[in-house]
Amino acid sequence: MDQFEAVIGLIKKEDLIKLAEEYSVDKCNTKILGSLIFKGLMKLILSGQRASLRMLAMLINQGQEEHETVTYSGLSKRLKTLRVDYFKAIYENLIIACGTEFQENDKLNLHRFDSTIINLSGRMIKDGIGRIAGKDIDTQIKVSVGLRNQLPASIRFCLDKSESNENVALIKAINEGKVEKEDILLFDRGLNSVNNLSSLCEEDYKFVTRIKLDRKYALIKKNKIENKENSKNHFLEDVIINLYGSNSSKKVILIANNFRLIKMINSQDNEIWFLTNLFDSSAEEIAEMYKRRWDIEVFFKFIKQNLGYKHFLSHNMNGMQVYIYMILITAVLFLVYKKRCNMSGFKLPLFEFSLKANKSFLKDLLALYGINPESEAVKKYFKEMLI
Numbered sequence: 001m002d003q004f005e006a007v008i009g010l011i012k013k014e015d016l017i018k019l020a021e022e023y024s025v026d027k028c029n030t031k032i033l034g035s036l037i038f039k040g041l042m043k044l045i046l047s048g049q050r051a052s053l054r055m056l057a058m059l060i061n062q063g064q065e066e067h068e069t070v071t072y073s074g075l076s077k078r079l080k081t082l083r084v085d086y087f088k089a090i091y092e093n094l095i096i097a098c099g100t101e102f103q104e105n106d107k108l109n110l111h112r113f114d115s116t117i118i119n120l121s122g123r124m125i126k127d128g129i130g131r132i133a134g135k136d137i138d139t140q141i142k143v144s145v146g147l148r149n150q151l152p153a154s155i156r157f158c159l160d161k162s163e164s165n166e167n168v169a170l171i172k173a174i175n176e177g178k179v180e181k182e183d184i185l186l187f188d189r190g191l192n193s194v195n196n197l198s199s200l201c202e203e204d205y206k207f208v209t210r211i212k213l214d215r216k217y218a219l220i221k222k223n224k225i226e227n228k229e230n231s232k233n234h235f236l237e238d239v240i241i242n243l244y245g246s247n248s249s250k251k252v253i254l255i256a257n258n259f260r261l262i263k264m265i266n267s268q269d270n271e272i273w274f275l276t277n278l279f280d281s282s283a284e285e286i287a288e289m290y291k292r293r294w295d296i297e298v299f300f301k302f303i304k305q306n307l308g309y310k311h312f313l314s315h316n317m318n319g320m321q322v323y324i325y326m327i328l329i330t331a332v333l334f335l336v337y338k339k340r341c342n343m344s345g346f347k348l349p350l351f352e353f354s355l356k357a358n359k360s361f362l363k364d365l366l367a368l369y370g371i372n373p374e375s376e377a378v379k380k381y382f383k384e385m386l387i
Helices: 003-008 013-022 034-047 053-061 072-081 084-102 166-176 194-202 283-291 294-306 317-340 347-368 376-384
Strands: 110-121 135-148 151-158 184-186 206-211 217-222 234-246 252-265 271-276
Touching: 003 317, 003 347, 013 084, 034 053, 034 072, 034 317, 034 347, 053 072, 072 317, 084 151, 084 317, 110 166, 110 294, 135 166, 135 294, 151 166, 151 317, 166 194, 184 283, 194 206, 194 234, 194 252, 206 283, 217 252, 234 283, 252 283, 271 283, 294 317, 317 347
Parallel strands: 110 184, 184 206
Antiparallel strands: 110 135, 135 151, 206 271, 217 234, 234 252, 252 271
8 A cells, every 4th residue: 555545544434424413513504515615725834825614625625516516605604613623523533543653762751842933913813812912903812832752742832821831831731731651751841830840740750951040049059060072061060959949929939849950051151040850860861851841842834834824724713723723734644755755855755745735635536537547648747747
């Protein structure tokens, strides 16, 4: 079987039908089926074109009888009410189906957490987490993602204004994410509340993060510093500390919870402070773990630049959630394909994946018109078109 077909086969047609029945996505609308929107959105995302309802309608209508065609206005209404749970279930089943393929080479179960924000005009959208300070016409759409072993294993939509603060958004994402006992959490300085950091320790979460260079602390114990000759990093201190925080009266107090603080100078002569509750790993190992937090930034850049994440085709929160789940589903299928084909980078693998997807979609269209997609004439056409 072709590798592309094998990857697409991770989402079985019978599962789409079963989930549609389970979530009653087609109960009130037998014309614009959930499965049609699913396939149409994937085509749209892989097309590389800016998302629009008119283009989605055109893709869905390919191969449809004239009396079955849908309009972009009909799609707009459908996306406002279509059950998000249907797409969420497809996404979660896909993560389970391919999660074991992405074990990190060094057997570490690194679980990176971060949020991505898109600013949209408040004239177009009333949903989101509210106005941005100093920009009355803009609204933030914020999504927190958990990237586990290179796959976006969990996603959380921020709907409350308080979640503009990462201390609120990320702690909720971690608590609601699919975190396993052996996972090591990696997150940036946005989650810096000592109360939240202490709660992670109390709940037996292991983590590595950064803190500001002027963070106040009380020294408990000094560890021996080890600097390797060939290392690009130079470690200044490795100490056990307590952090200062505040109580309900906003009075500064010392939180009696031991953390490990590692101070380092990197190859660019920048000083970095790492905070962790891992006491058995070396300082070098801690620094290398945190360096791999950057993978989630690369993932965000990929979906924004290549999968249309910056341009929503619906300005209703329900429609935006449907679209984001479809972007993540498409991204996961692509990542599985890239890994199975042992490919590196993003541009060329995505180009190949999109060509194969286009060929698969064309075969479906030909079959709808009664043409054998495996005929010699069709194979010759695909060969000439380099598909």
